[in-house]
Amino acid sequence: MDPITAAALAALAGSVGSEAGRQTWQALTALVRRPFRHGTAQGAATADGSPEPSSGELEIAALASDPADPLRAQALATALGVRAALDGEFRTDLEEWWQRAQATSGGDVHNTISGGTQNGPVLQGRDFSSLTFNMTRASNTDERG
Numbered sequence: 001m002d003p004i005t006a007a008a009l010a011a012l013a014g015s016v017g018s019e020a021g022r023q024t025w026q027a028l029t030a031l032v033r034r035p036f037r038h039g040t041a042q043g044a045a046t047a048d049g050s051p052e053p054s055s056g057e058l059e060i061a062a063l064a065s066d067p068a069d070p071l072r073a074q075a076l077a078t079a080l081g082v083r084a085a086l087d088g089e090f091r092t093d094l095e096e097w098w099q100r101a102q103a104t105s106g107g108d109v110h111n112t113i114s115g116g117t118q119n120g121p122v123l124q125g126r127d128f129s130s131l132t133f134n135m136t137r138a139s140n141t142d143e144r145g
Protein backbone atom coordinates (compact mmCIF):
# COMPACT_ATOMS: atom_id res chain seq x y z
CA MET A 1 0.00 0.00 0.00
CA ASP A 2 1.20 3.47 -0.81
CA PRO A 3 1.56 5.44 2.41
CA ILE A 4 -1.15 7.98 3.06
CA THR A 5 0.75 11.20 3.54
CA ALA A 6 -0.04 13.99 5.94
CA ALA A 7 -0.22 16.37 2.98
CA ALA A 8 -2.84 14.19 1.27
CA LEU A 9 -4.91 14.01 4.47
CA ALA A 10 -4.69 17.77 5.00
CA ALA A 11 -5.74 18.40 1.40
CA LEU A 12 -8.64 16.00 1.81
CA ALA A 13 -9.74 17.58 5.09
CA GLY A 14 -9.61 20.99 3.41
CA SER A 15 -11.67 19.83 0.43
CA VAL A 16 -14.82 18.86 2.29
CA GLY A 17 -16.57 21.82 0.65
CA SER A 18 -16.84 19.81 -2.55
CA GLU A 19 -19.24 16.89 -2.77
CA ALA A 20 -16.48 14.42 -3.68
CA GLY A 21 -14.27 15.67 -0.86
CA ARG A 22 -17.12 15.44 1.64
CA GLN A 23 -17.99 11.89 0.63
CA THR A 24 -14.36 10.77 0.73
CA TRP A 25 -13.85 12.32 4.18
CA GLN A 26 -17.06 10.72 5.47
CA ALA A 27 -15.91 7.32 4.19
CA LEU A 28 -12.59 7.67 6.02
CA THR A 29 -14.35 8.78 9.20
CA ALA A 30 -16.70 5.78 9.03
CA LEU A 31 -13.73 3.46 8.48
CA VAL A 32 -11.83 4.87 11.46
CA ARG A 33 -14.92 4.55 13.68
CA ARG A 34 -15.16 0.81 13.07
CA PRO A 35 -14.07 -1.29 16.04
CA PHE A 36 -10.31 -1.56 16.42
CA ARG A 37 -9.60 -5.29 16.21
CA HIS A 38 -6.46 -5.19 18.32
CA GLY A 39 -5.92 -5.41 22.05
CA THR A 40 -7.87 -3.44 24.60
CA ALA A 41 -9.99 -0.30 24.54
CA GLN A 42 -8.47 2.88 23.14
CA GLY A 43 -6.37 4.76 25.67
CA ALA A 44 -5.96 1.74 27.96
CA ALA A 45 -2.64 0.08 28.64
CA THR A 46 -1.65 -3.24 27.09
CA ALA A 47 -0.63 -6.27 29.15
CA ASP A 48 2.99 -5.11 29.15
CA GLY A 49 2.00 -1.62 30.35
CA SER A 50 2.64 0.21 27.06
CA PRO A 51 -0.12 2.54 25.86
CA GLU A 52 -2.68 1.14 23.44
CA PRO A 53 -2.34 2.54 19.90
CA SER A 54 -4.95 5.05 18.80
CA SER A 55 -7.82 3.98 16.57
CA GLY A 56 -7.48 7.33 14.77
CA GLU A 57 -10.81 8.75 15.98
CA LEU A 58 -9.26 11.55 18.03
CA GLU A 59 -6.82 12.42 15.25
CA ILE A 60 -9.48 12.56 12.51
CA ALA A 61 -11.66 14.81 14.68
CA ALA A 62 -8.69 17.08 15.42
CA LEU A 63 -7.78 17.41 11.73
CA ALA A 64 -11.41 18.05 10.79
CA SER A 65 -11.47 20.98 13.22
CA ASP A 66 -8.27 22.51 11.78
CA PRO A 67 -7.38 21.10 8.31
CA ALA A 68 -4.49 23.54 7.90
CA ASP A 69 -2.55 22.19 10.89
CA PRO A 70 0.25 19.95 9.55
CA LEU A 71 0.86 18.39 12.96
CA ARG A 72 -2.74 17.18 13.12
CA ALA A 73 -2.44 15.76 9.61
CA GLN A 74 0.78 13.97 10.57
CA ALA A 75 -0.82 12.58 13.73
CA LEU A 76 -3.67 11.12 11.67
CA ALA A 77 -1.29 9.67 9.07
CA THR A 78 0.70 8.01 11.86
CA ALA A 79 -2.41 6.66 13.60
CA LEU A 80 -3.71 5.20 10.34
CA GLY A 81 -0.35 3.59 9.58
CA VAL A 82 -0.02 2.03 13.03
CA ARG A 83 -3.58 0.77 13.02
CA ALA A 84 -3.15 -0.72 9.55
CA ALA A 85 -0.02 -2.52 10.74
CA LEU A 86 -1.89 -4.03 13.70
CA ASP A 87 -5.31 -4.74 12.16
CA GLY A 88 -5.30 -6.69 8.88
CA GLU A 89 -8.98 -6.09 8.14
CA PHE A 90 -8.54 -2.35 8.68
CA ARG A 91 -5.44 -2.38 6.44
CA THR A 92 -7.41 -4.00 3.60
CA ASP A 93 -10.31 -1.57 3.99
CA LEU A 94 -7.94 1.40 4.24
CA GLU A 95 -6.16 0.33 1.05
CA GLU A 96 -9.49 0.14 -0.78
CA TRP A 97 -10.50 3.55 0.57
CA TRP A 98 -7.17 5.07 -0.47
CA GLN A 99 -7.46 3.71 -4.01
CA ARG A 100 -10.97 5.15 -4.33
CA ALA A 101 -9.84 8.47 -2.82
CA GLN A 102 -6.99 8.78 -5.29
CA ALA A 103 -9.28 7.98 -8.21
CA THR A 104 -11.87 10.51 -7.01
CA SER A 105 -9.42 13.31 -6.32
CA GLY A 106 -7.34 12.77 -9.43
CA GLY A 107 -7.92 14.40 -12.72
CA ASP A 108 -6.11 16.36 -15.31
CA VAL A 109 -6.30 20.10 -15.39
CA HIS A 110 -6.42 21.90 -18.71
CA ASN A 111 -6.38 25.67 -18.43
CA THR A 112 -6.79 27.99 -21.38
CA ILE A 113 -6.82 31.75 -21.63
CA SER A 114 -7.51 33.22 -25.01
CA GLY A 115 -8.26 36.62 -26.39
CA GLY A 116 -8.70 39.87 -24.59
CA THR A 117 -6.70 41.54 -21.89
CA GLN A 118 -6.66 40.27 -18.33
CA ASN A 119 -6.61 43.15 -15.87
CA GLY A 120 -5.52 41.35 -12.76
CA PRO A 121 -4.07 38.08 -11.59
CA VAL A 122 -4.74 34.99 -13.63
CA LEU A 123 -4.48 31.70 -11.80
CA GLN A 124 -4.28 28.40 -13.55
CA GLY A 125 -4.49 25.22 -11.61
CA ARG A 126 -6.97 23.23 -9.62
CA ASP A 127 -8.62 23.18 -6.20
CA PHE A 128 -7.70 26.64 -4.99
CA SER A 129 -8.90 27.72 -1.57
CA SER A 130 -8.35 30.53 0.91
CA LEU A 131 -6.94 32.97 -1.61
CA THR A 132 -6.91 36.69 -1.03
CA PHE A 133 -5.98 39.37 -3.54
CA ASN A 134 -5.27 42.90 -2.41
CA MET A 135 -5.42 44.99 -5.52
CA THR A 136 -5.80 48.62 -6.36
CA ARG A 137 -7.25 49.88 -9.58
CA ALA A 138 -5.07 52.07 -11.73
CA SER A 139 -6.53 55.43 -12.54
CA ASN A 140 -7.22 56.10 -16.21
CA THR A 141 -6.89 59.87 -15.80
CA ASP A 142 -3.83 61.66 -17.00
CA GLU A 143 -2.51 63.96 -14.29
CA ARG A 144 -0.49 66.56 -16.15
CA GLY A 145 -0.17 69.80 -14.52
